[in-house]
Amino acid sequence: METVTAAIPASSVTVEEFIQTYANHPVYLPPRGPQLHAKNWQSEAALRMFLNNLTAEVAENPEKLVVYGGIGQAARTPQDARKIVELLLTLEEDESLLVQSGKPVGKVRTHAEAPRVLIANSNLVPHWATWEHFNNLRERGLMMYGQMTAGSWIYIGTQGILQGTYETFAACGRIHFNGDLRHRLLVTGGLGGMGGAQPLAATMAGATFLGVDVDPERIKKRLETRYLDKMTYDYREAMRLVLAAKDKGEAISVGLVGDIGDVLEQMLQDGITPDILTDQTSAHDPINGYVPNGFSLEEARQLRESDPEQYRQKSLKSMARHVGFMLELQRRGSKTFDYGNNLREFAQQGGEPYAFQINGFVPEYMRPLFCEGKGPFRWAALSGDPEDIRVTDEALKELFPENTHMINWLEQAQEKVAFQGLPCRICWLGMGEREKAGLLFNRLVREGKVKAPLVIGRDHLDCGSVASPYRETEGMLDGSDAVSDWPLLNLMANTSGGATWVSFHHGGGVGIGYSQHAGMVVLADGTDRADRCLSRVLHNDPALGIYRHADAGYETAQQNAAKFGLQI
Known part of the structure; x- marks a missing residue:
């Protein structure tokens, strides 16, 4: 039954x-x-x-x-x-x-096991x-922008990118700071949407954090959801707070209302060089996502409506200025990286010829994980009861007792992450682990240990689901950065495998013209049908990441292909 x-x-x-x-x-x-x-x-x-x-x-x-x-x-x-x-x-x-x-x-x-x-x-x-x-x-009302998980119905609030951001910052710490981000200052722009994960990810990784956003409401939202510790409108106050915390090795986060370019310029004048520098403004959309330097939010709204092309040109010039300051701080010693919002490309269009001297975060920090089929496995409790997420957390810890990194992450998330909407969790899992976790979740539903079915999905930013030459597939070993056959194969594999819904998008993360990517969600409702679909989909999805990177020549991916029987 x-x-x-x-x-x-x-x-x-x-x-x-x-x-x-x-x-x-x-x-x-x-x-x-x-x-x-x-x-x-x-x-x-x-x-x-x-x-x-x-x-x-x-x-x-x-x-x-x-x-x-x-x-x-x-x-x-x-x-x-x-x-x-x-x-x-x-x-x-x-x-x-x-x-x-x-x-x-x-x-x-279609049929019962089709999306x-x-x-x-x-x-x-x-x-x-x-x-x-x-x-x-x-x-003209003929199209909308789906971003990544917005139009594929698996956005889970700021938590959705939290572990990916944490993994990036932690990798930066391992590579440049002997794995210890205490006494290190991380500075960034953008605290809306995906960027809102940065303050909590940074403090979970041990760093002192300063985030700048021109919109105070975005910063207030991060305070309300406990992703951010403090907020100020005063540059001098922000500097006093973060520099004192850095000296003490305190992992606190401060949100400063202001223009990120102006703040970086002032830091340069004051001789303050952050240890880590990045950006998550919505630069992927120069008209709707970025506020040009010198404009208030209302002035920007008016110009956006009255003259979008002039607005775009001002945005591009502001991005060039912004990246110019990032480059100077990089020269002074900041570990500086692009965080996948296409800021470098638009800064180059705006007149900064050396924008791409800043490296992207995927080739710098994330590609080794992709070669293992690892990525942002996420799930939601359809019951709406946070206890169901606690049950799944504990079940994963029992399933993977040797995965101390995952267990540490889950314990921190239980303590520090506030749910938005339906209770959800994200946890980076790799090839083999995702399938085991999915079948475990289905058993929890079947046995009544959770109060309603669970849905399992992921960000489109995953090991084998994106073609994005300025982000996920930047600097591929064989030069295949722009080959978008792979996300199409991912879509087809997950569709034929029995995902509950699937999606294929253009332009997410970095903007129209710069990416193509596939999403999937699969249901755990306790049924035998779900067991079959979960097993296929949660094998196929990370396998595409290993196939993609093995084909590009990454030795680690080739070794994992052999380990998991994926060689042909």
């Missing part, structure tokens, strides 16, 4: 009643508990995670359906969001919903893959 959770018939709540309760724009709320509203848990999982992306605890701007990353949306219009909800509530187990750049466009006949939702976002024929063409289509 595969029935594992109590469920009410879908007919007990009408579609209209459900929408009024959970999806009455702009107020979106994911249902919680074991009760079923859709016709099956596969559709219910997609429904809950779609609404979780848009709930005010998670989304940057529910009014505009923006989840994170400037204009990264979960649906194209409020009408499209409503229609997605209606269709998910009524979708059968032998149907799959098609979503084209945030708009539901049809259903196709319930097939999503494509922001994809353009290469010759037309520019921000200008995309923005023209967007203004």
Whole structure:
């Protein structure tokens, strides 16, 4: 018998009643508990995670359906969001919903182990893959920007990138500072969305942190969710706080309201050189994601609306100035790296010819993990009960007692991470580990140790799911940085393997024209069907990372291919 959770018939709540309760724009709320509203848990999982992306605890701007990353949306219009909800509530187990750049466009006949939702976002024929063409289509209501996990319904708030950021900072510490970031100052720009993970990741890694953002509301949100310790509008106060903490070896985080370029310029004038320097402003979108130097937020909004091309040019020049200061601090000794927002490319367009003398974070710190099939494994408790996440944390610690790095991470996360929306967790796991974890989670559901099914997904930033020459695939050993066959193969492998929903996007992380990437989510509902799908998908997904890097000539990946029987 595969029935594992109590469920009410879908007919007990009408579609209209459900929408009024959970999806009455702009107020979106994911249902919680074991009760079923859709016709099956596969559709219910997609429904809950779609609404979780848009709930005010998670989304940057529910009014505009923006989840994170400037204009990264979960649906194209409020009408499209409503229609997605209606269709998910009524979708059968032998149907799959098609979503084209945030708009539901049809259903196709499939089967019970096929994905319930097939999503494509922001994809353009290469010759037309520019921000200008995309923005023209967007203004006409023909497209939306899906970012990475915004349009694939598996964004889990700032925690979603937290461990990846922590792993990056920790790797920087291992390579440059003998594994000890105490008495080290880390400076960065951007505390919205993905950048908001930086302060907590830095302090968890042991560093003293200063983050700068022009928008005070973004900093306040990090305070409210306990990702940040202190906030100030005063540069001098910020410097006193972080320099005193650095001297004492205290891992505190300070958010400073200001322009990151101005702050770096002042640091140079004051002779203050951070130990580590990076940036996570939304520079991937020069019009909607970056505020030009010298503009208030309101002045920037007005210019963005009245003259977007002039705005873009001012952004590019500001990025060139910003990167120029980063380069000077690098020359003075800061360990400086690009954190994947395409800042270097736009700075070069704005007039900084040496922008790419700053290296990217993937070739510097993350590629060895990718060669092991490791990446950002994440899961959500559809019950809405934080206790279910505690149960999964403890179960993973028992499953992998030798993985002390993972156990340390989970214990810190239990203590320090505040949930946003449905309780979720992220934990970097590699080839072999992901499949074991997925089957374990399914058993927890089957045995009633958690109160409702769990969904397992990941960031698109993973070992084998992205082609992004200025980020995930920068500096590949064989020069295959721009080959995007790999994310397409990842998409097809996870679709045929039985993921619960899949997605293929263009432009996430670094902007239109610069990346293509695939996402997947798979359900653990305690059924035998889920066991089969979990086993296939959580094998295939990290295997693509090993295949991709082994093919590029990385010896570690080739060794892992042999270890896991992936050689052909």
